[in-house]
Amino acid sequence: MYKPTLDYAQQLDKEDKLAHLRAQFHIPKDKDGNDWLYFTGNSLGLQPKQTQQYIQQELDDWAKYGVEGHFEARNPWMPYHEFLTNSMAKIVGAKPLEVVVMNTLTTNLHLLMVSFYQPTKTKYKIVIESDAFPSDRYAVQSQLKFHGFDAEDGLIEWKPREREELLRIEDLEKIVDEQGDEIALLLIGGVNYYTGQYLDIKRIAEIGHAKNCIVGIDLAHGAGNISPELHDSGVDFAAWCTYKYLNSGPGSLAGLFVHEKHAHNKELPRFAGWWNHNKETRFNMRQPFDVIPGAEGWQLSNPPILSMAAIRASLDMFEEVGMEALRAKSEKLTGYFEYLINQIDTDRIKIITPSNPKERGCQLSIQVKNADKSLHKKLTENNIITDWREPDVIRCAPVPMYNSFEDVYRMVETLKTLL
Structure with missing residues (x-):
């Protein structure tokens, strides 16, 4: 007591x-x-005190090697994002194949919706929690408009009951049971930013998948805070920032998860760039696009190393504890x-x-x-x-x-x- x-x-x-x-x-x-x-x-x-040392190492190697730092730096820049993968996968309960650090949170959500929000004339609606973080609301509304749908008509809100603040999972179940034939995507905040409520991610995935809906999770307030066990949950995708509980510095890079069941599907629509092309032939420059399996297949560009160094400084602490x-x-x-x-x-x-x-x-x-x-x-x-x-x-x-x-x-x- x-x-x-x-x-x-x-x-x-x-x-x-x-x-x-x-x-x-x-x-x-x-x-x-x-x-x-x-x-x-x-x-x-x-800020972890060791962050400065981690960033300084990359500044020193940039000064020492210039462009050769991509291969000659103490922590070569070319594969630098791979240094973060195992630790980040443990934090969110995923397999290394399912996780990559890249871009920022809302950018990642848009890239994931390019692949996983594939509406038809009759199955196009998106479910969010009524008090979702504004950037999620703006993102899904813009996706609806981009695909030619009305942003109000296409958006379904999972709301708390009258005179209550918290969401009830049975109310989401009712929404999907009644409207599932029209719902293409559930995009839910795993931990609500306003109330702090941690939702049952696995149950949300089961509810959505029962009606053939894609399920995505925003873990901005979850990564490094709770243990979401993303792989076991069965959700299709997730994204999160690293500057909150993961202590990586203001505006630092984000994380992305794509479930293993989608890892080798090269037919998924996606935006392409140099960095999600086959690593073995990437520098040939003249090969047709050959997407990397797993979450790395959603990368677009070579990443900012200084931001990744700050993330690595924090992830090493998580790895230890x-x-x-x-x-x-x-x-x-x-x-x-x-x-x-x-x-x-x-x-x-x-x-x-x-x-x-x-x-x-x-x-x-x-x-x-x-x-x-x-x-x-x-x-x-x-x-x-x-x-x-x-x-x-x-x-x-x-x-x-x-x-x-x-x-x-x-x-x-x-x-x-x-x-």
């Missing part, structure tokens, strides 16, 4: 086998040199955070994130009654960095890589004072 005391929080930190990881990150500080209480790893993860240990700490850390918030005697706030640890990642979404953003602003003034989302939610993500139990305790103590 948790206890609402500083001594107890500090004791939990002493017992935490991952506590040493915090020292491996740059923690932002206030003007007096004190660490911020940073709870926005769900927007931008903190493992998602199982991170999830175990995450459930305990967020559980303690939830306990402390629930101890506050007020009706001004409530947590809308699921209380079941298996139905959430590390984020708790705190709904503020009669919200005007003032509470969030006061937290910021007290060097507590959270994330405001309209109309009335403060998102807080205690990240197991670098947040402590004492962080959580001190944040809630300040919150109580402000309330």
